Amino acid sequence: MLQVKGKPKVNKINKKNKTNIFIKKNISGWLIMIPAIILFIFFVWEPLIENIRLSFYSARGITTVDFVGLQNYRDVFKDPAFIPAIKNTIAYTIWSLVLGFLVPIVMAILINEMVYAKGLFRIGTYFPNVVPGLATVMMWGFIFRPGETGILNIMLHQFGVEPQVWLNDPKLTIPLIVITMTWRSAGATALIYLACLQGINHELYEAAIIDGASIWNRIVHVTIPNMKNLGRTLLILQVVAVFQVLYEPMVMKNGGPNNASISIMELVYNLAFGKFDFPKAAAISVMMSIFLITVTVIYNKFVKAEDM
Structure with missing residues (x-):
């Protein structure tokens, strides 16, 4: 009985040692990566999330005013370009x-x-x-x-x-x-x-x-x-x-x-910096991102299916 009760303690000690070893081996790598991760979040994810949010609002310049839902997306399709x-x-x-x-x-x-x-x-x-x-x-x-x-x-x-x-x-x-x-x-x-x-x-x-x-x-x-x-x-x-x-x-x-x-990105540029209509420009950017992500996922699945 004493031996049976002692096994979980041994396992916990072994797991703790393995965790400590893992941390010691990888801590330098994580310390090196932290600045890059912070910059990536600040320059990529934060603008991306803000762009998605902006596409659902009306705005004066870059200052959001009212929540308009999908209205910007509807208006984009009416643009002659x-x-x-x-x-x-x-x-x-x-x-x-x-x-x-x-x-x-x-x-x-x-x-x-x-x-x-x-x-x-x-x-x-x-x-x-x-x-x-x-x-x-x-x-x-x-x-x-x-x-x-x-x-x-x-x-x-x-x-x-x-x-x-x-x-x-x-x-x-x-x-x-x-x-x-x-x-x-x-x-x-x-x-x-x-x-x-x-x-x-x-x-x-x-x-x-x-x-x-x-x-x-x-x-x-x-x-x-x-x-x-x-x-x-x-x-x-x-x-x-x-x-x-x-x-x-x-x-x-x-x-x-x-x-x-004219390309999609040029249209986005014209809307954002020509007409200062940032919400519509953001809406086009979001649609293009969704499209490219979808194409990439489908392509990767097709490639994997071909390799099998």
């Missing part, structure tokens, strides 16, 4: 997947297959990412400028091609803006893919070469399967990032011509 902004943002996403998603993969594969000057090409691909975003947009704005003063039109004039309107053409505005976005960001993404490629076991390539596989077959059967998981992650991250495109259409065409390039 809301539907074009939705359509354009979807178009940005589709074009970015056609251009911006494939280009870094191709760049990474080409650099990985090179024998000489790999370092030079790595630096060259990343260089556009060093250029400030606003400078990049202004530079491409000069390139695509319509008329005889546009850099691209000057180059085409040497081959007898008449000046084109480029960004003034509603059908070309979004693809050209996506080209600008791709030029700036593709290099950094390509280096991420390149790091993944260099982690692939070289014995797989050697076995493929011994079996007589061509470069194309090695890419299809060795390279791409090993990039699959990274590609899935970067795909959803790119969709989320492109849905928040702002300064490219705003600086290059200010959402024009005739709302042909």
Whole structure:
């Protein structure tokens, strides 16, 4: 009986010792994380919660006045620029997947297959990412400028091609803006893919070469399967990032011509800092956040189901 009664005390002592050991091992990590957690709460969660609250109120500037429920959400759908902004943002996403998603993969594969000057090409691909975003947009704005003063039109004039309107053409505005976005960001993404490629076991390539596989077959059967998981992650991250495109259409065409390039985030900016209608801007932000969270959850479930 004495032995039976003594067991719980031993267990409690062991648990207490384990807890003390756990605290001692992890206390330094938690102390390092505390400043970052505080900053994250202050700069991310607090504005997020305040933004949700603001979307249910009327306001004078940023000062809330009356609780209006879902009225701001209803008014958003009546805004003449809301539907074009939705359509354009979807178009940005589709074009970015056609251009911006494939280009870094191709760049990474080409650099990985090179024998000489790999370092030079790595630096060259990343260089556009060093250029400030606003400078990049202004530079491409000069390139695509319509008329005889546009850099691209000057180059085409040497081959007898008449000046084109480029960004003034509603059908070309979004693809050209996506080209600008791709030029700036593709290099950094390509280096991420390149790091993944260099982690692939070289014995797989050697076995493929011994079996007589061509470069194309090695890419299809060795390279791409090993990039699959990274590609899935970067795909959803790119969709989320492109849905928040702002300064490219705003600086290059200010959402024009005739709302042909306005994005959701540009509409939010115009409502908040153009019309000072912060509650409607907050309502659009909340709807966009819910949409992106839903898309991410569905995508992750789809990916997990595919792996099973």
